[in-house]
Amino acid sequence: MKELSQATPSKIVLLVIDGLGGLPHPESGQTELETAHTPNLDELAGKSICGMSSPVAAGITPGSAPGHLALFGYNPVDCLIGRGVLEALGIDFDLRPGDVATRGNFCTVDAQGLICDRRAGRVSSTVSAKLCALLDRQEFEGIQVIVKPVKDHRLVVVFRGSGLSEKVTDSDPQKLGAAPKEVKPLAEDAGLMARVANQFLQFAANALKDHAPANMILLRGFSEKPCFTTMNEIYKLKTAAIASYPMYRGLSKVVGMDVLPTGPTLNDEIATYKANFEKYDFFFIHVKATDAAGEDGDFERKVKALEELDKVLPEILALKPDVVAVSGDHSTPAVIEGHSWHEVPVLIYSKYCRPDKVCRFSETDCLQGGLGHIPATDIMPLAMANALKLGKFGA
Amino acid sequence: MKELSQATPSKIVLLVIDGLGGLPHPESGQTELETAHTPNLDELAGKSICGMSSPVAAGITPGSAPGHLALFGYNPVDCLIGRGVLEALGIDFDLRPGDVATRGNFCTVDAQGLICDRRAGRVSSTVSAKLCALLDRQEFEGIQVIVKPVKDHRLVVVFRGSGLSEKVTDSDPQKLGAAPKEVKPLAEDAGLMARVANQFLQFAANALKDHAPANMILLRGFSEKPCFTTMNEIYKLKTAAIASYPMYRGLSKVVGMDVLPTGPTLNDEIATYKANFEKYDFFFIHVKATDAAGEDGDFERKVKALEELDKVLPEILALKPDVVAVSGDHSTPAVIEGHSWHEVPVLIYSKYCRPDKVCRFSETDCLQGGLGHIPATDIMPLAMANALKLGKFGA
Numbered sequence: 001m002k003e004l005s006q007a008t009p010s011k012i013v014l015l016v017i018d019g020l021g022g023l024p025h026p027e028s029g030q031t032e033l034e035t036a037h038t039p040n041l042d043e044l045a046g047k048s049i050c051g052m053s054s055p056v057a058a059g060i061t062p063g064s065a066p067g068h069l070a071l072f073g074y075n076p077v078d079c080l081i082g083r084g085v086l087e088a089l090g091i092d093f094d095l096r097p098g099d100v101a102t103r104g105n106f107c108t109v110d111a112q113g114l115i116c117d118r119r120a121g122r123v124s125s126t127v128s129a130k131l132c133a134l135l136d137r138q139e140f141e142g143i144q145v146i147v148k149p150v151k152d153h154r155l156v157v158v159f160r161g162s163g164l165s166e167k168v169t170d171s172d173p174q175k176l177g178a179a180p181k182e183v184k185p186l187a188e189d190a191g192l193m194a195r196v197a198n199q200f201l202q203f204a205a206n207a208l209k210d211h212a213p214a215n216m217i218l219l220r221g222f223s224e225k226p227c228f229t230t231m232n233e234i235y236k237l238k239t240a241a242i243a244s245y246p247m248y249r250g251l252s253k254v255v256g257m258d259v260l261p262t263g264p265t266l267n268d269e270i271a272t273y274k275a276n277f278e279k280y281d282f283f284f285i286h287v288k289a290t291d292a293a294g295e296d297g298d299f300e301r302k303v304k305a306l307e308e309l310d311k312v313l314p315e316i317l318a319l320k321p322d323v324v325a326v327s328g329d330h331s332t333p334a335v336i337e338g339h340s341w342h343e344v345p346v347l348i349y350s351k352y353c354r355p356d357k358v359c360r361f362s363e364t365d366c367l368q369g370g371l372g373h374i375p376a377t378d379i380m381p382l383a384m385a386n387a388l389k390l391g392k393f394g395a
Numbered sequence: 396m397k398e399l400s401q402a403t404p405s406k407i408v409l410l411v412i413d414g415l416g417g418l419p420h421p422e423s424g425q426t427e428l429e430t431a432h433t434p435n436l437d438e439l440a441g442k443s444i445c446g447m448s449s450p451v452a453a454g455i456t457p458g459s460a461p462g463h464l465a466l467f468g469y470n471p472v473d474c475l476i477g478r479g480v481l482e483a484l485g486i487d488f489d490l491r492p493g494d495v496a497t498r499g500n501f502c503t504v505d506a507q508g509l510i511c512d513r514r515a516g517r518v519s520s521t522v523s524a525k526l527c528a529l530l531d532r533q534e535f536e537g538i539q540v541i542v543k544p545v546k547d548h549r550l551v552v553v554f555r556g557s558g559l560s561e562k563v564t565d566s567d568p569q570k571l572g573a574a575p576k577e578v579k580p581l582a583e584d585a586g587l588m589a590r591v592a593n594q595f596l597q598f599a600a601n602a603l604k605d606h607a608p609a610n611m612i613l614l615r616g617f618s619e620k621p622c623f624t625t626m627n628e629i630y631k632l633k634t635a636a637i638a639s640y641p642m643y644r645g646l647s648k649v650v651g652m653d654v655l656p657t658g659p660t661l662n663d664e665i666a667t668y669k670a671n672f673e674k675y676d677f678f679f680i681h682v683k684a685t686d687a688a689g690e691d692g693d694f695e696r697k698v699k700a701l702e703e704l705d706k707v708l709p710e711i712l713a714l715k716p717d718v719v720a721v722s723g724d725h726s727t728p729a730v731i732e733g734h735s736w737h738e739v740p741v742l743i744y745s746k747y748c749r750p751d752k753v754c755r756f757s758e759t760d761c762l763q764g765g766l767g768h769i770p771a772t773d774i775m776p777l778a779m780a781n782a783l784k785l786g787k788f789g790a
Contacts, residue, residue, distance in 0.1 A: 004455070352730070354418055354426075354737050356762065370738075370758075372768040374453060381454030385736040392734060393451055394458035394471065395481045 001073070001381060001390075002229075007236040010322035010387040013273075013283045014379070016071060017309060018064075019291030020328025021344040021363060023335050025299055032290075032299060032334060033345065033362045036306040040313040044324065045347050046359035051371025052343035053379060055330045061341045067329030068251050072231060072284070073380030081254065082166060082223020087156045089250020091148055095225040100164045100193060103221045104147075104155040105172065106131065106214035113179050118172075119153040120214040128153060131214055134207050140199040141192060157219060159197070164224075165190035171201055172218035180218055193222070230256025231282070235384055240276055242269045243286035252284060266308060270315050277319050285316070294332030295339075302334050323350040323386045325379055326361070346371065346379060350386035396468070396776060396785075397624075402631040405717035405782040408668075408678045409774070411466055412704060413459075414686030415723025416739040416758060418730045420694055427685075427694060427729060428740065428757045431701035435708040439719065440742050441754035446766025447738035448774060450725045456736045462724030463646050467626060467679075468775030476649065477561060477618020482551045484645020486543055490620040495559045495588060498616045499542075499550040500567065501526065501609035508574050513567075514548040515609040523548060526609055529602050535594040536587060552614060554592070559619075560585035566596055567613035575613055588617070625651025626677070630779055635671055637664045638681035647679060661703060665710050672714050680711070689727030690734075697729050718745040718781045720774055721756070741766065741774060745781035 022032035055062040056076050065086055066076030081089075084101035095101060106128060108117035123131075129149040135157075136147040143161035150156055167187035171180045183197040197219065208215045231239045233256070241252030241259045249259045258280070262272040266287060273283055287309050293301035317324065327346035330339050345366040347358075356370035371382075384390050417427035450457045451471050460481055461471030476484075479496035490496060501523060503512035518526075524544040530552075531542040538556035545551055562582035566575045578592040592614065603610045626634050628651070636647030636654045644654045653675070657667040661682060668678055684700035712719065722741035725734050740761040742753075751765035766777075779785045 352418060352728075352735070354758065357759065368763075370762055372447070372762075378453035381452070382736075383454075385454035385456065390454060390456060390736070392456045392458050394461035394475065395478055 002234050004391045004393060005234065005236045005384060006389055006391055008387065008389050009281065010389060011277070011281045011283070012237070012323040012325070012383050012387050013285060013316060013321040014071065014383065015285050015287070015316065015324065015326045016068065017287045017290050017306070017326065017328045019294040019330060019332025019339065021331025021333070021340070021342045022294065022302065023333035023342070026335065031363050032294070032302040033306060034364065036303045036310070038306060038310040038361060040310045041326070041361040042359060044313065044317070044326070044349055045361040045365070047355055048347040048349035049353040049356055049371050050345065050347045050358040050361070050366040050369030052366055052369070052373050053327050053346040053376045054343050054373060055376045059341050061339050062330045063339070064247060064329060065251060068248065069255070070376035071327065071329055071379055072255050073234065073377055074228060074255065075377060079226065079228060081226055083221025084156070084223040085225050086247065086250070087150060087154070087221070088158060089254070090247040091150055091156060092246040092249060093148060093156060093158065095158065096160065097225070098160070098162060098164060100159045100166050100222050100224055102157045102219040102223070104157050105218045106153045106155065107216050107218050108213040109180070109216045114177055115173070115180065115218070116176060117213060118174070118176065118218065122152045123214045125149060125151055127214065128155065131208065131211060135204055135217075138200060138203055140196045143192070143196045145196070145200050153214070155217065157200070159193065163192045165193045166222045166224045168194045168197060168222050170220035170222070171197070172220040174220075180216060183219070197222070226254065228255055232256050235282070235380070235389070237282040238280045239282040239284070240280040241284045241286070242272050243284070244269060245286065245288050248286045257284060266312055270312050273316065274319065283321070290328070291332045294334050295337060297334050297337035299334035323348065323383050325383045327376070327379060343373065344376070346374070348379070348382050348386060352388070353386055397629050399786045399788060400629065400631045400779060401784055401786055403782065403784050404676065405784060406672070406676045406678075407632070407718040407720070407778050407782050408680060408711060408716040409466065409778065410680050410682070410711065410719065410721045411463070412682045412685050412701070412721065412723045414689040414725060414727025414734065416726025416728070416735070416737045417689065417697065418728035418737070421730065426758050427689070427697040428701060429759065431698045431705070433701060433705040433756060435705045436721070436756040437754060439708065439712070439721070439744055440756040440760070442750055443742040443744040444748040444751055444766050445740065445742045445753040445756070445761045445764030447761055447764070447768050448722050448741040448771045449738050449768060450771045454736050456734050457725045458734065459642060459724060460646060462771070463643065464650070465771035466722065466724055466774055467650050468629065468772055469623060469650065470772060474621065474623060476621055478616025479551070479618040480620050481642065481645070482545060482549070482616070483553060484649070485642040486545055486551060487641040487644060488543060488551060488553065490553065491555065492620070493555070493557060493559060495554045495561050495617050495619055497552045497614040497618070499552050500613045501548045501550065502611050502613050503608040504575070504611045510568070510571055510573055510575065510613070512608060513569075513571065513613065517547045518609045520544060520546055522609065523550065526603065526606060530599055530612070533595060533598055535591045538587070538591045540591070540595050548609070550612065552595070554588065558587045560588045561617045561619045563589045563592060563617050565615035565617070566592070567615040569615070575611060578614070592617070621649065623650055627651050630677070630775070630784070632677040633675045634677040634679070635675040636679045636681070637667050638679070639664060640681065640683050643681045652679060661707055665707050668711065669714065678716070685723070686727045689729050690732060692729050692732035694729035718743065718778050720778045722771070722774060738768065739771070741769070743774070743777050743781060747783070748781055
């Protein structure tokens with residue numbers, strides 16, 4: 001791909017409708033997409049080549065990271081991002097090379113030091129923020145420890161300094177009635193990391209001892225920010241990410257996109273897209289509301305979120321990007337109340353897309369599309385080809 | 396495949412309609428194939444299993460070599476053929492083992508020796524042939540240098556002798572304002588090759604100095620003929636190639652086919668097929684006119700080329716080959732005026748093919764076919780199976 005890609009003025013929009021795919025409502029027999037009134041998506045489907053996208057592999061339910069990495073053209077099984085890094089990305093924390101990030105939980109330990117609540121009664125974000133301030137900015141053996149609240153009982157701990165390693169065990173035993181575990185090195189060069197983590201945990205135990213229920217923390221997913229070849233290098237694109245949610249901004253940074261400042265609403269995202277249209281030739285636009293509604297099991301709200309997106313779609317198309325790819329990172333059917341393994345509808349529009357007979361953007365209709373069933377990792381190469389940004393392979 | 400294949404009397408025809416796939420005409424919304432009146436192809440499709448073939452991978456536009464190698468069952472990414480070898484095959488030059496071939500351009504250099512026209516004003520084939528004769532049959536350090544004209548400014552330079560290597564850099568800097576580059580070895584055993592190439596280039600500079608605009612040559616794509624396992628070995632077939640164009644004859648030779656002498660027209664090819672039907676059990680028949688029309692952006696001429704092919708199809712079927720596979724090496728939509736990444740319709744006819752409901756051989760109809768979307772490399776195994784030439788795998 002890197003050898004074939006070439007910079008050209010044509011522009012690509014990758015519109016990711018988070019958790020797009022759904023399942024039929026038990027009463028109507030129609031999925032969220034089939035229930036929603038989406039005349040603009042349907043009209044675009046009519047001019048596009050459609051199909052079904054498989055995020056990772058048959059039967060596999062992806063998290064947000066693999067789901068998005070696949071859409072960005074990265075093999076989601078090879079390109080793993082650790083739990084700690086993901087949590088840090090989720091609060092817009094700017095990880096530096098060499099940093100090791102971990103996901104933390106405030107928890108409750110009893111008089112014997114055994115865990116009796118892994119989430120400290122889901123302590124409020126306000127309390128959590130105060131307790132994080134107690135723990136923040138410690139230093140052990142020259143390693144700085146940065147502690148940031150996430151939401152409720154969740155926090156991020158970042159270890160910064162030289163000689164660290166992600167190859168250590170978790171302190172979180174992930175069960176009740178056990179004591180927090182000692183962090184142990186899993187590689188020869190991970191001794192410093194384990195020692196510092198244990199010293200910090202000892203410090204935290206003391207600092208928090210009078211703050212029950214949040215009288216201890218558990219750490220898991222020690223990880224370093226991976227060093228992927230950027231999309232700019234692979235595709236020779238000037239890439240921009242437009243996403244209200246920190247996690248998706250973080251993922252975009254990992255693959256080298258410019259993350260554009262934007263507001264919390266879909267309209268804010270569209271305004272950001274319009275304001276920056278001339279400056280970039282690739283736009284990742286992320287729509288979160290669909291997934292959030294699906295996770296809440298709220299079929300109607302997911303339908304509304306799809307209809308709201310449909311209303312702003314003409315504004316995206318009005319600037320005449322050469323290629324528009326619309327899909328989701330995974331399915332989030334309201335009836336499942338979470339991510340699922342189901343394939344996701346996808347359409348690719350361009351002047352050269354070879355349209356099929358699909359004229360409704362839905363799970364059932366896209367099954368008949370010209371793309372057939374494709375891995376999500378095919379979407380970027382197809383978008384690149386449709387933008388006439390790929391040279392010929394072989395003579 | 397090699398372990399399962401077995402020689403039987405059944406006969407396979409692989410009919411390759413070069414650049415077969417197309418895109419809708421902006422006015423009619425119909426592709427070239429959909430526009431063409433092809434009753435015979437359609438009737439055959441009705442008795443066949445149909446589908447869409449992907450030459451290399453999603454979004455990848457193949458050159459003729461990878462497109463054909465995939466149809467012959469070779470992984471086109473692993474089985475690369477160098478630029479120089481392809482150019483030599485294209486003029487029916489009989490490369491021997493150990494020969495290193497390069498693609499050459501006549502170019503113009505200024506008084507400082509800097510390139511001011513990479514194609515020497517696209518010097519005519521007549522002039523080019525005369526200048527090639529000036530350069531032909533030199534010898535340096537025991538290596539013979541053979542120089543043959545191709546077309547316009549293009550030539551082939553073949554180095555022949557022992558101890559050569561393809562692992563050297565190009566002399567062509569592929570930009571204006573630069574001097575031709577010295578050829579450098581990329582491996583320890585490539586020193587002789589680099590020295591001889593540089594001596595030849597020095598000789599060429601002197602020989603051509605008064606022949607502006609063609610006062611220098613540029614060489615690129617030093618390559619040796621690859622040594623693939625032949626189709627005869629893999630499939631235990633007696634294979635024959637019937638192709639008017641030298642490049643396809645050359646590719647057929649690389650995979651071990653007998654290249655049958657034939658004339659320039661489709662009727663010549665059919666006559667050759669008939670005359671040799673008893674002698675072989677596999678026929679690759681190549682149709683060039685479709686691709687040529689597509690490359691020229693001539694929608695109507697591509698439609699006519701398809702209709703002409705359709706008219707002779709009954710003659711191919713009349714000899715009752717057991718299996719007929721029809722596809723293309725890639726798409727060449729007239730609206731793109733070149734090869735493209737789009738999938739290519741494919742049909743496989745045999746007594747045992749399990750026909751689907753497709754009764755029109757077109758991009759839209761074949762989408763609904765029983766084969767679904769297949770890599771082009773699946774066509775040969777399917778043809779072999781339909782010819783009952785493959786044993787059972789496992790007990």
